[in-house]
Amino acid sequence: MNVIDSIVTQAASIAAVRRDIHAHPELCFEEVRTADVVAQKLTEWGIPIHRGLGKTGVVGIVRGRDGGASGRAIGLRADMDALPMQEFNTFAHASQHPGKMHACGHDGHTAMLLAAAQHFAKHRNFDGTVYLIFQPAEEGGGGARVMIEDGLFEQFPMQAVFGMHNWPGMPVGTLAVSPGPVMASSNEFKITIRGKGGHAALPHTGIDPVPIACQMVQAFQTIISRNKKPVDAGVISVTMIHAGEASNVVPDSCELQGTVRTFTIEVLDLIEKRMKQVAEHTCAAHEATCEFEFVRNYPPTVNSAAEAEFARKVMAGIVGEAHVLVQEPTMGAEDFAFMLQAKPGAYCFIANGEGAHREMGHGGGPCTLHNPSYDFNDDLIPLGATYWVRLAEEWLSAPAA
Structure with missing residues (x-):
């Protein structure tokens, strides 16, 4: 597995941020503390930010070595909100807010994009611009739609946008992406x-x-x-x-x-x-x-063919062809669909494992999405962040379509 060494080195500190977010879950359009954490980290790393799209959304702007002069840009999106459910886990980073829980791994999605941001801040190995989209309210609030209505793509023009979700049950070290519909309306x-x-x-x-x-x-x-x-x-x-x-x-x-x-x-x-x-x-x-x-x-989440194939090749360069799986469509829904209606792009899965990563004190249930015993697998942070970095670098260096 060809993960980036510097991201591996910083993974423990990013995992600590992830666990802090997990312990302080916030529901849709209430992600004030989470957005503050994201904004503080990006600012600490010298990345300019814009706040307020979709109420609590944060956009980080990373200019490449050309200062963004090429005009090419790519968007990378992570969701931040939690679910209105009681957590069964009792380990140290379990939810401190009764009736609220990060049971879908959005804390991990935020962490993986933060890990990529930290690398981008030090290694701008691309021409153009990378927009880091930290989105609120995926769980029923339609935060992606609201960010778009608030001018996301007008204020931050990009030619493509990509999203990623952890997927329990798949073996750790595998990724999945396919063209066409991957999640339902x-x-x-x-x-x-x-x-x-x-x-x-x-x-x-x-x-x-x-x-x-x-x-x-x-x-x-x-x-x-x-x-x-x-x-x-x-x-x-x-x-x-x-x-x-x-x-x-x-x-x-x-x-x-x-x-x-x-x-x-x-x-x-x-x-x-x-x-x-x-x-x-x-x-x-x-x-x-x-x-x-x-x-x-x-609406349905529909990957554009060219971007899905591009993402697959990037994945293969990181984990090898054998570990890039066909993305089986699911009847679950995802508001990243609104972004894919507006821009070409692809939404992929990163394997979260079966749950053996969970620490002592986890609930008795399975480690599946929207389950009170779920927890994100911190071992994914280097892989997910490496995917974001290599995807942006290779997409911005490829000839414009």
Whole structure:
């Protein structure tokens, strides 16, 4: 593995920063302390910063040996926010804030980009500019979208942008990237069925919304099996059904909620259209009505082919071809998708292992994302930072497309 020696030397100090961030998790758009830590480190290393995009976002500006005169620029993004969940770990760097936890490794993502920044500050082995994007609010807040709306790409023009996420279950020392969709769109729906309540012993005098809801849930799955092409991925999950207050009362209404995941906007359009039709016509068949709400949160994360292939070659130069895996698409969602809608780029995975790296005092659960026993693997810091450095250096030295 060809990691950069100077990054390895500084890895322990960066790991200490990571653990400090882990111990002080902050939720979306509340990352004030985390942003202060990032800004302090970048300033300490002589890297100019810009704050305030996306409320708590930080952008570091690293000019190359030409002072950025070439006009070429690349963006490297790390997310900073934590999750609203209770941590089970009791080791020394466990969360000090009840109900908040870095259970997705964003503390590690921040640390890897900081390690790369420290190297960039001393070794500007490139022409052009590297923008270090420390983004808030990935976990449901759409921080990437907000940073873009606040002028990220206008204030910091770049030709490409790249992101990285740790991936538990893959063996440490491996990386994964592929062209095309790698994470799904994330969407939510709420359907309120309006019937007519009454006595449970006299169902003929009312309009019972519960069996209507049951028919609707079953019918939604025929959209997946009979309306879309079998080769197109899509998931409809009804995750909540709320109705009634007493066992002998037919309720007036029933509420369904859930999520839809797709890899393309076309399939998403189809599913939303058909769900609305199914909901309205199922209700009409039973003389009921409904209110249909559908919210599109994050679009699919789609890697551009050229940038994904470029990233793969950089990875191969670091860990060898055998350790660069095909990136299996996942139905999880990621707001880096908004950046990839605006700019070419690629979103990759870095293996976090199975959890053996966790110290004594970790929770009894597995080391998977969004799990209360999760912890980022600090051994990844040199590899992740080396990837960022080599990616930027080689991309800025390559002929412009």
